[in-house]
Amino acid sequence: xxxxxxxxxxxxxxxxxxxxxxxxxxxxxxxxxxxxxxxxxxxxxxxxxxxxxxxxxxxxxxxxxxxxxxxxxxxxxxxxxxxxxxxxxxxxxxxxxxxxxxxxxxxxxxxxxxxxxxxxxxxxxxxxxxxxxxxxxxxxxxxxxxxxxxxxxxxxxxxxxxxxxxxxxxxxxxxxxxxxxxxxxxxxxxxxxxxxxxxxxxxxxxxxxxxxxxxxxxxxxxxxxxxxxxxxxxxxxxxxxxxxxxxxxxxxxxxxxxxxxxxxxxxxxxxxxxxxxxxxxxxxxxxxxxxxxx
Amino acid sequence: xxxxxxxxxxxxxxxxxxxxxxxxxxxxxxxxxxxxxxxxxxxxxxxxxxxxxxxxxxxxxxxxxxxxxxxxxxxxxxxxxxxxxxxxxxxxxxxxxxxxxxxxxxxxxxxxxxxxxxxxxxxxxxxxxxxxxxxxxxxxxxxxxxxxxxxxxxxxxxxxxxxxxxxxxxxxxxxxxxxxxxxxxxxxxxxxxxxxxxxxxxxxxxxxxxxxxxxxxx
Amino acid sequence: xxxxxxxxxxxxxxxxxxxxxxxxxxxxxxxxxxxxxxxxxxxxxxxxxxxxxxxxxxxxxxxxxxxxxxxxxxxxxxxxxxxxxxxxxxxxxxxxxxxxxxxxxxxxxxxxxxxxxxxxxxxxxxxxxxxxxxxxxxxxxxxxxxxxxxxxxxxxxxxxxxxxxxxxxxxxxxxxxxxxxxxxxxxxxxxxxxxxxxxxxxxxxxxxxxxxxxxxxxxxxxxxxxxxxxxxxxxxxxxx
Numbered sequence: 001x002x003x004x005x006x007x008x009x010x011x012x013x014x015x016x017x018x019x020x021x022x023x024x025x026x027x028x029x030x031x032x033x034x035x036x037x038x039x040x041x042x043x044x045x046x047x048x049x050x051x052x053x054x055x056x057x058x059x060x061x062x063x064x065x066x067x068x069x070x071x072x073x074x075x076x077x078x079x080x081x082x083x084x085x086x087x088x089x090x091x092x093x094x095x096x097x098x099x100x101x102x103x104x105x106x107x108x109x110x111x112x113x114x115x116x117x118x119x120x121x122x123x124x125x126x127x128x129x130x131x132x133x134x135x136x137x138x139x140x141x142x143x144x145x146x147x148x149x150x151x152x153x154x155x156x157x158x159x160x161x162x163x164x165x166x167x168x169x170x171x172x173x174x175x176x177x178x179x180x181x182x183x184x185x186x187x188x189x190x191x192x193x194x195x196x197x198x199x200x201x202x203x204x205x206x207x208x209x210x211x212x213x214x215x216x217x218x219x220x221x222x223x224x225x226x227x228x229x230x231x232x233x234x235x236x237x238x239x240x241x242x243x244x245x246x247x248x249x250x251x252x253x254x255x256x257x258x259x260x261x262x263x264x265x266x267x268x269x270x271x272x273x274x275x276x277x278x279x280x281x282x283x284x285x286x287x288x289x290x291x292x293x294x
Numbered sequence: 295x296x297x298x299x300x301x302x303x304x305x306x307x308x309x310x311x312x313x314x315x316x317x318x319x320x321x322x323x324x325x326x327x328x329x330x331x332x333x334x335x336x337x338x339x340x341x342x343x344x345x346x347x348x349x350x351x352x353x354x355x356x357x358x359x360x361x362x363x364x365x366x367x368x369x370x371x372x373x374x375x376x377x378x379x380x381x382x383x384x385x386x387x388x389x390x391x392x393x394x395x396x397x398x399x400x401x402x403x404x405x406x407x408x409x410x411x412x413x414x415x416x417x418x419x420x421x422x423x424x425x426x427x428x429x430x431x432x433x434x435x436x437x438x439x440x441x442x443x444x445x446x447x448x449x450x451x452x453x454x455x456x457x458x459x460x461x462x463x464x465x466x467x468x469x470x471x472x473x474x475x476x477x478x479x480x481x482x483x484x485x486x487x488x489x490x491x492x493x494x495x496x497x498x499x500x501x502x503x504x505x506x507x508x509x510x511x512x
Numbered sequence: 513x514x515x516x517x518x519x520x521x522x523x524x525x526x527x528x529x530x531x532x533x534x535x536x537x538x539x540x541x542x543x544x545x546x547x548x549x550x551x552x553x554x555x556x557x558x559x560x561x562x563x564x565x566x567x568x569x570x571x572x573x574x575x576x577x578x579x580x581x582x583x584x585x586x587x588x589x590x591x592x593x594x595x596x597x598x599x600x601x602x603x604x605x606x607x608x609x610x611x612x613x614x615x616x617x618x619x620x621x622x623x624x625x626x627x628x629x630x631x632x633x634x635x636x637x638x639x640x641x642x643x644x645x646x647x648x649x650x651x652x653x654x655x656x657x658x659x660x661x662x663x664x665x666x667x668x669x670x671x672x673x674x675x676x677x678x679x680x681x682x683x684x685x686x687x688x689x690x691x692x693x694x695x696x697x698x699x700x701x702x703x704x705x706x707x708x709x710x711x712x713x714x715x716x717x718x719x720x721x722x723x724x725x726x727x728x729x730x731x732x733x734x735x736x737x738x739x740x741x742x743x744x745x746x747x748x749x750x751x752x
Contacts, residue, residue: 356728
């Protein structure tokens with residue numbers, strides 16, 4: 001028994017030592033995908049229409065369609081079947097999940113910020129929106145000034161939003177300051193707004209429009225205020241892997257140029273979809289600028 | 295009140311119970327096997343085995359499960375450079391964590407076997423491992439059974455914590471439905487009811503073992 | 513080897529240092545207040561369960577069975593998402609508008625009532641461990657039923673249950689980490705919050721782990737000392 005135990009201990013130590021010292025990140029994600037035939041992408045679960053559970057419990061959305069395009073491009077490039085593994089991610093864990101390699105790419109309405117660039121890399125922007133407020137219809141809150149002394153909900157991982165609101169407080173735009181209430185995810189924040197836990201919810205307009213569209217009575221909610229900040233979204237990519245990043249960017253540019261991006265956009269944001277959010281002029285220009293020639 | 299919301303989403307939510315059960319089953323078997331080794335390690339006379347096993351058990355018993363799950367999901371891949379995926383890392387976290395509790399149950403069980411039994415085993419001409427396997431283990435296991443079944447119920451409840459990293463088990467699905475339907479009262483009452491019924495069934499089994507043991511060991 | 517630039521300064525540099533300290537303090541205060549509720553409520557439930565009065569026994573038993581067999585996370589979600597909505601609309605509105613740290617208080621209630629069920633079980637096993645002779649002796653000296661419980665049974669049983677209670681306290685302390693799921697910024701939640709700003713989760717999570725480890729170690733040492741002080745002559749002391 002004693003020898004048996006000793007043997008097991010030695011073996012576990014060896015496994016541990018081996019797993020610690022094995023070289024990490026030596027190969028590009030591209031090579032790994034080719035070897036394993038699998039690509040794992042992180043998506044949001046509660047962000048209509050980017051990534052959410054529909055009534056049938058299916059996980060769908062704008063981001064998923066882009067992910068499917070990326071998987072298709074991978075299959076074409078590598079010439080083999082690639083399995084598309086979807087992993088749930090939220091604003092709080094999305095950066096760590098890419099940094100530690102659990103997901104190869106995070107497609108989930110993530111604003112490109114210089115601070116995040118230090119920990120991960122980003123693709124070219126694929127979406128452009130700005131921050132606004134969601135309030136109950138008829139609420140006295142019309143703009144940021146009226147937030148003073150009120151409770152405002154923010155996603156606890158939406159650091160860009162938290163910093164934007166903090167800046168508005170520091171610059172005395174909201175004076176006396178408002179009370180920031182943190183929620184794990186925007187969908188829980190909207191639940192909090194419906195239950196009266198907060199007076200307003202602050203985040204990107206595209207998110208707010210999705211939250212409103214998902215409500216049982218969308219006409220009871222309205223989006224108010226001007227853009228406080230601009231939020232360009234990008235895919236989150238592992239740091240210093242230019243082979244993989246170039247491939248993702250090339251795929252995006254191709255989608256911009258051949259019109260399939262617009263088709264996917266209109267499927268989720270165009271006329272007849274559950275929330276209508278026409279592309280702004282700035283957004284259109286951004287896509288045009290990014291349509292690099294071959 | 296709108297109890298229809300449960301019927302509407304029943305299939306989706308109950309689908310999560312399969313994952314809950316799977317997770318509980320793997321955590322239970324894995325935790326028990328690893329826990330038996332650790333528990334025996336805690337009884338070892340060799341300091342090379344005793345101290346690491348003791349340290350392990352004390353360390354993990356001092357940590358909240360939620361933090362252990364975070365470690366294996368977010369941080370261990372950073373250290374090893376090998377991402378494990380949501381399900382696998384949750385399973386590893388559960389086995390690692392629950393084993394520390396099983397180890398103490400096993401230790402108490404083995405210690406409850408009277409010393410005379412060992413002496414009797416040796417005097418019958420049995421060898422060390424035979425004494426362990428045929429004399430101590432069966433008796434120890436029997437006295438451990440109630441504690442083991444209680445721990446199994448605890449593990450079943452613990453699986454709800456996989457919620458924090460987005461694994462779509464039962465509670466996560468209830469939560470997802472709630473964010474869509476905004477029917478908190480009905481949905482959480484339903485979740486509580488399901489767990490209550492399943493865990494009560496488990497507790498009943500534990501009680502039965504307890505009674506049977508009383509008969510077997512007067 | 514792995515590429516990771518350690519930066520331990522996230523634990524003390526502005527504003528994260530203050531955040532982390534506040535997180536640890538929240539964990540401590542949350543679990544201590546919840547523990548107070550658990551002790552008081554648990555004692556009441558345990559007494560109910562050993563009372564000669566049948567309805568009280570049934571009520572106490574139902575409380576313990578229900579709260580022990582529903583995961584704490586479900587109970588916490590119930591308190592946070594559903595319980596306020598059960599109140600009249602006006603009170604619900606008032607609560608949301610005027611109570612600043614509502615999730616914190618709801619988490620205390622959830623943790624306190626849940627731990628109470630576990631404490632009640634520990635206390636009951638202590639009460640049952642009191643030899644019946646003590647009870648008869650107390651009655652024969654002319655003490656009333658309440659007097660018997662208060663002066664004889666409770667002090668006696670309390671010493672038996674001190675080790676059990678110290679385990680339950682540590683469980684309560686660890687369980688307080690679940691409060692992060694409803695937005696309470698306690699130690700674990702703060703560790704992951706700072707991570708989302710600095711991307712230095714390895715350092716913050718290590719620090720959180722050490723907080724739990726240090727607390728457990730000191731509580732165990734303290735309780736071993738108390739157990740020795742309180743031990744009843746003639747009874748076996750736990751040795752580890």
